[in-house]
Amino acid sequence: MSSEASPAAAAALIETDAVIIGAGPVGLFAVFELGLVDIKAHIIDILDKPGGQCAELYPEKPIYDIPALPTVTGQELTDRLLEQIKPFGAELHLNERVDALKRLPDGRFSLITDAGTEFITKVVVIAAGGGSFTPKRPPLPGIENFEGHSVFYSVRRIEAMRDKKVLIVGGGDSALDWTLALQPVAKSVTLLHRRDDFRAAPHSVEKMRQLVETGDVRLMIGQVSSIEGEGNQLTAATIKGKDGEERIDVDAMLPFFGLTMKLGPVADWGLHLTENLIPVDTEKFETSEQGIFAVGDINTYPGKLKLILSGFHEVALMAQQAHKYVHPEKKLLFQYTTSSSNLQKKLGVS
Amino acid sequence: MPAPLIWKALPRAMPKITFIQPDGSQQAVDSDVGITLMEAAKIHDVPGIDAECGGACACATCHVYVDEPWQDKTGTPNPMEEDMLDFAFDVRDSSRLSCQIKLTPELDGLVVHVPAKQF
Ligand SMILES: Cc1cc2nc3c(=O)[nH]c(=O)nc-3n(C[C@H](O)[C@H](O)[C@H](O)COP(=O)(O)OP(=O)(O)OC[C@H]3O[C@@H](n4cnc5c(N)ncnc54)[C@H](O)[C@@H]3O)c2cc1C
Numbered sequence: 001m002s003s004e005a006s007p008a009a010a011a012a013l014i015e016t017d018a019v020i021i022g023a024g025p026v027g028l029f030a031v032f033e034l035g036l037v038d039i040k041a042h043i044i045d046i047l048d049k050p051g052g053q054c055a056e057l058y059p060e061k062p063i064y065d066i067p068a069l070p071t072v073t074g075q076e077l078t079d080r081l082l083e084q085i086k087p088f089g090a091e092l093h094l095n096e097r098v099d100a101l102k103r104l105p106d107g108r109f110s111l112i113t114d115a116g117t118e119f120i121t122k123v124v125v126i127a128a129g130g131g132s133f134t135p136k137r138p139p140l141p142g143i144e145n146f147e148g149h150s151v152f153y154s155v156r157r158i159e160a161m162r163d164k165k166v167l168i169v170g171g172g173d174s175a176l177d178w179t180l181a182l183q184p185v186a187k188s189v190t191l192l193h194r195r196d197d198f199r200a201a202p203h204s205v206e207k208m209r210q211l212v213e214t215g216d217v218r219l220m221i222g223q224v225s226s227i228e229g230e231g232n233q234l235t236a237a238t239i240k241g242k243d244g245e246e247r248i249d250v251d252a253m254l255p256f257f258g259l260t261m262k263l264g265p266v267a268d269w270g271l272h273l274t275e276n277l278i279p280v281d282t283e284k285f286e287t288s289e290q291g292i293f294a295v296g297d298i299n300t301y302p303g304k305l306k307l308i309l310s311g312f313h314e315v316a317l318m319a320q321q322a323h324k325y326v327h328p329e330k331k332l333l334f335q336y337t338t339s340s341s342n343l344q345k346k347l348g349v350s
Numbered sequence: 351m352p353a354p355l356i357w358k359a360l361p362r363a364m365p366k367i368t369f370i371q372p373d374g375s376q377q378a379v380d381s382d383v384g385i386t387l388m389e390a391a392k393i394h395d396v397p398g399i400d401a402e403c404g405g406a407c408a409c410a411t412c413h414v415y416v417d418e419p420w421q422d423k424t425g426t427p428n429p430m431e432e433d434m435l436d437f438a439f440d441v442r443d444s445s446r447l448s449c450q451i452k453l454t455p456e457l458d459g460l461v462v463h464v465p466a467k468q469f
Contacts, residue, residue: 197432
């Protein structure tokens with residue numbers, strides 16, 4: 001997910017009315033409300049799928065407080081939002097993190113992603129929730145010294161692991177997929193998990209067990225208790241299992257303990273922050289910078305509740321103000337989707 | 351109608367829970383029944399219980415170690431909780447996610463240890 005510097009010439013430049021940072025439920029519904037007032041949006045998320053927390057943290061859990069949907073799972077809510085915003089044809093840019101946001105001399109904004117895409121836009125809607133999803137770092141003393149050199153949370157090139165003694169930690173799909181993918185090139189692969197039960201897809205567990213059987217992968221049950229190395233090069237890890245500790249030689253370690261939300265680049269954009277949240281007014285949900293809005297879990301104001309339904313309300317009001325910046329010459333009429341043929345045309349239902 | 355007498359038969363509904371921090375310091379709290387151990391910790395500002403997901407068994411940041419004598423009473427994690435414990439650090443046989451322990455009068459006196467790190 002980090003940047004592989006792309007040459008400036010090859011990087012895309014996209015000019016648009018609005019860019020929404022974050023494709024969580026609130027960012028997705030922002031597409032709808034902006035669409036109703038004729039603002040076309042691009043939406044960017046670091047995840048490989050839309051839905052934010054709902055899709056990443058609790059896709060199968062029921063939500064009971066979405067008005068008119070007595071029960072809906074995180075994934076269903078996401079799917080329904082995607083269906084609802086379809087008429088507006090917003091372009092979704094996944095696997096991209098917005099790193100930089102600055103105002104241009106002409107008053108518009110420039111956003112640059114870690115993939116090197118630049119967006120020039122009239123308004124920015126920050127719907128970054130709890131921040132960008134980032135891999136969890138095991139709390140092992142000294143681990144940060146090795147990150148990027150011999151401790152990796154994702155693998156960009158399999159070749160980089162050639163002839164290395166690789167230690168993979170975890171029991172989900174990432175851990176198992178990388179065990180299978182790296183086994184042919186690495187000098188050795190050790191898969192370490194805290195129990196002999198895996199959450200990963202059964203067929204990859206099956207394949208892993210075969211490789212363990214033939215001696216091509218070593219499976220250890222236990223947890224890393226400490227790591228050692230020189231400079232940024234990891235050399236060994238101590239594994240604590242049921243029957244005591246064992247120290248093994250390691251050239252590269254890949255820990256897969258899921259994702260957590262870290263504020264990330266949002267902190268660097270010069271916006272006023274209070275305890276990692278962006279204060280906004282409750283009329284327009286605008287930040288300390290005119291033309292930059294913050295909606296959903298990322299914002300704060302007196303009485304704020306981090307609920308999906310609050311975020312939905314926020315984007316409706318935000319869109320009214322965004323309209324003033326994007327279409328200053330046009331007067332906005334208050335209309336209902338039920339009765340306005342104009343709105344219905346936009347929705348593709350009339 | 352005569353006043354209901356039934357409440358008299360109910361056991362004292364304020365189980366006392368003791369949280370022990372990694373440095374050995376202790377905090378005893380009187381909790382309501384029916385809420386979870388995680389909620390009791392949050393209500394009383396017990397440090398080291400993050401509970402990022404708010405009690406949905408969707409993270410592992412309310413991890414605790416149940417003191418040995420209490421393990422029978424608190425029971426064992428269900429499969430969903432076991433899966434989430436994969437995301438905790440330094441998981442032991444006594445590990446539980448405190449959002450999955452409902453407080454009952456039988457847990458009066460419960461002792462749990464807060465881990466050094468919640469990941
Ligand atoms: C287990 C659980 C249960 C919940 N249950 C309920 C419930 O019952 N009812 C309810 O109303 N709410 C519930 N919530 C809360 C609800 O999920 C959040 O309020 C909601 O997801 C907030 O939506 P959002 O769009 O603001 O942010 P998020 O869903 O957090 O999405 C933000 C997105 O922005 C992306 N992002 C951040 N920074 C960047 C960047 N720089 N570049 C690119 N992308 C970026 C992130 O990757 C993320 O995908 C629950 C939450 C959890 C964890």
